[in-house]
Amino acid sequence: MTKQTALIVDDEPDIRDLLEITLTRMGIEAYTAPDLASARSLLAQHQPNLCLTDMNLPDGNGIELVQWIQQNTPNTPVAVITAYGSMDTAIESLKAGAFDFVSKPVELPRLRELVNSALKLSEPKLQPAEENDEPGLLLGESPQIRKLRNQARKLARSQAPVFISGESGSGKELVAQMIHLQGPRADGPFIAVNCGAIPSELMESEFFGHKKGSFTGAIDNKPGLFRSADGGTLFLDEVADLPLAMQVKLLRAIQEKAVRPVGDSQEIAVDIRILSATHKNLPELVQEGSFRQDLFYRINVIELAVPPLRDRGDDIPLLASHILGRIAREYECDPARLTPAAADRLRGYDFPGNVRELENILERAFTLCDDDRIDAEDLHLGGGVAPGGSFSAEAGNSDSGAVPVPEGEIDLEGYLESIERQAIEKALEATRWNKTAAAKRLGISFRALRYRLKKLGME
CATH class of the missing domain: 1.10.8.60 (Helicase, Ruva Protein; domain 3)
Structure with missing residues (x-):
């Protein structure tokens, strides 16, 4: 088996030595370069499986190297080492095409995670292939869907947060699943959450988990969505519906790559990729003040627009x-x-x-x-x-006229389902469970009756 190789680019000898020792212990052969010119030369000679570069170099910066690699050796994932707290620089590197970033001082567990994820991109199944959709999620041959598949496949090789925009029902979650399944996290969990469906008072517990006994009703420890997605992808659907208080906590969790469960005093590190989506106009909500600008910039590193069905x-x-x-x-x-x-x-x-x-x-x-x-x-x-395929009055009860509606609040879906169930039962009993005759009595096709029996669990 061919040994994995990596290129380390940093003008500080101590940093180069630390990174080289770490990679060598992981079984990776490391080359080192002190500047951009040397890095380009080594990249052309060796085609390494991974490149780690510092942001500040004597003859340029890491962004320039990311752009050069994108043009000349696009199969080599590159991670940028940034100064502590310089999130703007990190985001700039991701937009330029960096696979991921790590902040100084470099935490070795975080570095090993990054390296292992990057090396997965060298596996044959994750190499750029012909224009297709390996998971079979984004169907279609229109120019719009071909472009979307191509963009999603490229973004799958990055760890950059992606904001997926598009109208309701256009398939934003399918796009998120494709990005997950075609990337290095494919073997990890894909956790999708509708942010608008969680009551505000339960949000912190749902996202970050809680300790047993931390509040009334907390009868067990709960990991939360972030920890459930550890090693994989967390898809935040309808992210615009998050209340402002939760937006602050979400931003911190994304930036620190750690969460603190409700009732716990310790933060727990998580390794996840964030994908998000909404059908609302997020920049407009930022202008109105109902969505935090700093969170918007953090989740919208790269935007991917899903075309409406009428355009294809x-x-x-x-x-x-x-x-x-x-x-x-x-x-x-x-x-x-x-x-x-x-x-x-x-x-x-x-x-x-x-x-x-x-x-x-x-x-x-x-x-x-x-x-x-x-x-x-x-x-x-x-x-x-x-x-x-609504039933006539005689289908369910020939003696009755209008269907009675209960007083007060009702579960409409459940109520209508119960009426449908009763009508089917009466028709089947009247025909001695002859489905063909029951369907005729109900005024629907035999196929429609089979469909409803299956849907209602009445088979």
């Missing part, structure tokens, strides 16, 4: 085929296909809800279509009452 209409048939296949497998039904008229109808639709809306439209059409063919009228686009 040629991808709709491929997406639709994939979605319909998944629905058929999930509900153990025969697959359905779009007629040319249905495909044309979808291509001409605006999709304000993007891919998520396409999924909902197809799932509904799947239950209503006949003969495994989804025609244009099965899609029910362009207004009118959205069909849910």
Whole structure:
């Protein structure tokens, strides 16, 4: 097996010696250079698996070396050594294409983590490949989706925080998953959290964990999301919904790469990559004062924009085929296909809800279509009452008229599901559990009944 190699660039002999000893003990052969000119020469000769460079060099700076490597040896990940507390410099190096950064004085455990992550990029499966989507998440052949896949693949090789912007339902979490799966953290956890779904009073505990007995209800130790994502990726969806008080604590955790659980006096180091997203206009929220500017700059080192579905209409048939296949497998039904008229109808639709809306439209059409063919009228686009395959009064109880609605607050989804369940049960009992006859009695297709039985867990 070929020995891993690294280039160390620093004008201080003591730092070079420390880094060389550390890498040698890790089984890595190290070359050293005191300046930019020597570094470029050694890079051209040896093509190392990793480069560590100081920011301040006699004949230039580390940013220049990062840019040179991006142009001449792009397969070599480069990490920059920055002065303590110089976060602006670190962010600048990440934007220039650095894999990661480490601050002086160099903490050897942190350095070893960085080196191990960087060396994973030399593994064959993480080398730049042809224009594809190895995890099979970002489907489509439009120029917009090809560009997005290419950008995501490049960003997967970095540890830079990425802010993913795009409309609701456009697939921002899928982009985050692709970045995770194509990077050196692919073997680690991918933890996704919707920041808007956590009650403000529980946020600190959810993110950072807590110690047993730290507050009423804390009956066990809890690691929290940051520690659960250790060694992997933490995806903060709808990050704009974080309250200001939590934004301060989040910023500190990201900068210090450590968290302090509620009720604990010690900070715990974490090794995670932060990806974030929102459908809101984050720069506008910064101007309004509802989102901290320092946190915005920290999570928005690199921005990746996800195109809306209406801008890539040629991808709709491929997406639709994939979605319909998944629905058929999930509900153990025969697959359905779009007629040319249905495909044309979808291509001409605006999709304000993007891919998520396409999924909902197809799932509904799947239950209503006949003969495994989804025609244009099965899609029910362009207004009118959205069909849910709703039952007539006689399907559930022929003696009743309008469905009674309980007084006070109700769980609408649960209430409607209970009505649907009762109607199906009565239809099955009336037909002695003949599903074909029950479907006819309910006024829906046999496919729709099978779908609902599976969905409601009534099989």
